[in-house]
Amino acid sequence: MKNYKLVIFDWDGTVMDSVTKIVNCMRESALECGLVAPSDEAIKNIIGLSLEHAVAKLFPGNANLYADLIAQYKHQYKYVDVTPTPLFADVAETLASLKAKGVMLAVATGKSRIGLERLLEETKLGYYFSTTRTSDDAQSKPSPDMLLQLLKELDVSADEALMIGDTKIDMAMAQAAHIDRLGVTMGVHNEAQLNEFEPIATVGSYQQLSALLLD
Numbered sequence: 001m002k003n004y005k006l007v008i009f010d011w012d013g014t015v016m017d018s019v020t021k022i023v024n025c026m027r028e029s030a031l032e033c034g035l036v037a038p039s040d041e042a043i044k045n046i047i048g049l050s051l052e053h054a055v056a057k058l059f060p061g062n063a064n065l066y067a068d069l070i071a072q073y074k075h076q077y078k079y080v081d082v083t084p085t086p087l088f089a090d091v092a093e094t095l096a097s098l099k100a101k102g103v104m105l106a107v108a109t110g111k112s113r114i115g116l117e118r119l120l121e122e123t124k125l126g127y128y129f130s131t132t133r134t135s136d137d138a139q140s141k142p143s144p145d146m147l148l149q150l151l152k153e154l155d156v157s158a159d160e161a162l163m164i165g166d167t168k169i170d171m172a173m174a175q176a177a178h179i180d181r182l183g184v185t186m187g188v189h190n191e192a193q194l195n196e197f198e199p200i201a202t203v204g205s206y207q208q209l210s211a212l213l214l215d
Contacts, residue, residue: 001200001212001213001215002162002180002200004103004160004161004162004180004213005103005104005156005160005161006103006104006105006106006150006151006154006156006160006161006162007098007103007104007105007106007161007162007164007213008105008106008107008108008147008150008161008162008163008164008179009105009106009107009108009164009165010048010107010108010109010163010164010165010166010167010170011107011109011111011116011119012047012048012109012110012111012166012187013047013165013166013167013184013186013187013188014088014164014165014166014170014184014186014187015087015088015091015107015125016085016086016087016088016119016123017084017085017086017087017088017186017187018085019044019047019187019188020083021077021081021083021084021085022043022047022077023040023043023044024076024081024083025073025076025077025080025081026038026043026046026054026058026073027040027043028072028076028080028081029069029072029073029076030058030059030069032072032076033062033065033068033069033072035059035062035065035069038058038059042058043058044188045167045188046058047110047167047169047187047188048109048110048141048142048165048167048169048170048188049110049135049140049141049169050110050135050140050141051070051073051074051110051112051135052066052070052135052140053140054110055069055070055073074112077115087123087125088186088205088206089205089206089207090205090206090207090210091125091206092124092125092128093206093210094206094209094210094213094214095125095128096128097210097214098128098213098214099128101214103213104130104154104156105128105129105130106129106130106131106132106133106150106154107129107132107133108132108133108141108146108147108150108163108170108173109132109133109134109135110134110135110140110141110169111134111135112134112135112136113134113136113137115134116132116134120132130154131150131153131154133146133147133149133150137149141169141170141172141173142169142170142172142173142176143173143176144173144174144176144177146173147161147163147173147174147177147179148177151177151179158177158178158179159178159180161179161180162179162180162181162182162200163177163179163180163181163182164181164182164183164184164209165181165182165183165184166183166184166185166186166187166188166189166194167187167188167189168189168193168194168196168197170183171183171194171196171197171199172197174197175197175198180199180200181197181198181199181200182199182200182201182202182203182209182212183195183197183199183201183202183203184202184203184204184209185202185203185204186204186205191204
């Protein structure tokens with residue numbers, strides 16, 4: 001395995017087991033706005049997009065309700081839905097080991113800046129990341145904008161970086177930025193779906209991830 005200078009993590013479905021909560025909140029947001037709730041599969045497939053892009057994709061004929069849907073989703077996520085969102089097993093240990101090895105770490109997520117900062121504080125993972133990008137800071141995935149910004153800020157070339165994510169959106173973003181990608185199957189998409197984007201590997205746990213990156 002190549003010794004990467006920078007490893008970039010998606011958040012939802014990659015660091016945090018939050019897919020079920022996102023699905024529940026989007027479904028309830030639709031119902032609260034008087035719309036038919038999309039299927040769980042449809043909602044999963046927008047995870048990673050900015051919230052604005054997500055609602056536009058899920059509700060293409062209801063532009064007049066986008067602001068309400070976004071506000072309702074944020075309300076559901078923060079105040080109503082109580083679905084647990086634990087970190088995946090061995091996340092902190094893996095981040096600590098990579099940082100100790102001298103690898104720079106970053107986050108590229110479709111979450112808002114406020115949402116990510118809150119979770120970095122709650123999980124105590126903020127210490128490990130040199131910098132982060134959210135949907136408030138860059139163009140929505142799958143645009144490579146987030147990754148290109150991270151490379152520039154940290155003065156790292158594309159061939160020295162690795163993107164880790166659980167969705168085809170993550171893989172497409174990394175491919176567009178000419179960055180190696182590694183798929184994890186704990187979140188949205190399965191191995192076959194992630195392998196469409198020719199990742200260097202696809203793993204099902206942080207134990208497997210550590211074995212690849214640290215051994």
